[in-house]
Amino acid sequence: MVDMSMTLTRFIMERQELHSEATGEFSMLLAQIGMAAKMVSNQIRRAGLVDILGVTGDTNVQGETVKKLDEYANNVFLDVMEYSKLVCEIVSEEIEGVARLSRSCKGRKYSLLVDPLDGSSNIDINGAVGTIFSIHHRHDETLDLIPDEDLLQKGSEQVAAGYVMYGPSTILVYTTGEGVHGFTLDPGVGEFVLSHENIQMPAQGKTYAINIGNRSQWHHSIRQYVDYLCEADPESERPYSLRYVGALVADFHRILLEGGIYMYPGDREKSDGKLRLLYECAPLAMLAEQAGGNASSGTESILEIQPTDIHQRSPLFIGSREDVSLAEKFIREETR
Ligand code: AFP
Secondary structure (H helix, E strand, O other), X not given: OOOOOOEHHHHHHHHHOOOOOOOOHHHHHHHHHHHHHHHHHHHXXXXXXOOOOOEEEEEOOOOOEEEHHHHHHXXXXXHHHHHHOOEEEXXXXXXXXXXXXXXXXXXXXXXXXXXXEEOHHHHHHOOOEEEEEEEEEOOOOOOOOOOHHHHOOOHHHOOEEEEEEEOOXXXXXXXXXXOEEEEEEEOOOOEEEEEEOOOOOOOOOOEEEOOHHHHHHOOHHHHHHHHHHHOOEHHHOEOOEEOOOOOHHHHHHHHHHHOOEEEEOOOOOOOOOOOEHHHHHHHXXXXXXHOOOEEEOOOXXXXXXXXXXXXXXXXXEEEOXXXXXXXXXXXXHHHO
């Protein structure tokens, strides 16, 4: 039963009351992210109706063609965060360097790292897309400038992480280290309402998500693990079903609720895989661990990787702890 009275804003305020030291700034920041999500959702819902599908003709730092909704979503987060006056710098998949929002960063406590529109190749075919965000606390908010290491913090140091999935419903899922909670947007009211409180990921799942098209490039251990998942063995609940949306947020959302594993491994062509550590892997890893699951590069915890570059990539194995643990076992055996 959805508690229509528990809106995102009320939930944030209730959680704030549990922290006597809270100033309300963090709550405001989370509420602003909810506002940005509603704005992006509204535009996506209209995408087929207004001239916003298609491409801008530009390419982003990743060398990917920027779609108009990518650009729109990126600008929404920049504008909303600037207005909040709580964030000084933003790392975005759509921006090569660090986006600085203000001449002076004094008093602005947080940094935002964001993939404004994940899965954008799904836009023109009306597929699910998402936003992934990560929030870090600056080491010293009295400083006028943000030292690079403030933006290169381990995932274990995140103060909040979450995603928005723009699917049949728009759902915002986030954690501040006190469980994982999901809010579904009621378009009639224009509010996110609590729909999934304290999400717990099953210890093992029945689905796996990976781009099988890359099989020829996979290392032997990945082929062996996927072949293992496809073997018929009812006792160990195999074969697993393949589910791959092409949008990490949508694949992860299924796994968060139902269990299973999402993999984007490093391979012979892309040694570190495709996904970005700071604003794709690390925030989802915080959510996975908070929900009882796990997230690994295949050889180490995603949350313990020390970043060295704001756009660095990492292989990703994320989902149910037993599934991730078995994938790591296959990888260990290959590297022996
Ligand atoms: P796009 O944003 O370029 O569509 O990439 C989406 C993504 O980063 C992630 O959301 C998907 O799981 C993954 O890439 C799909 O990548 P492949 O198309 O190489 O399988």
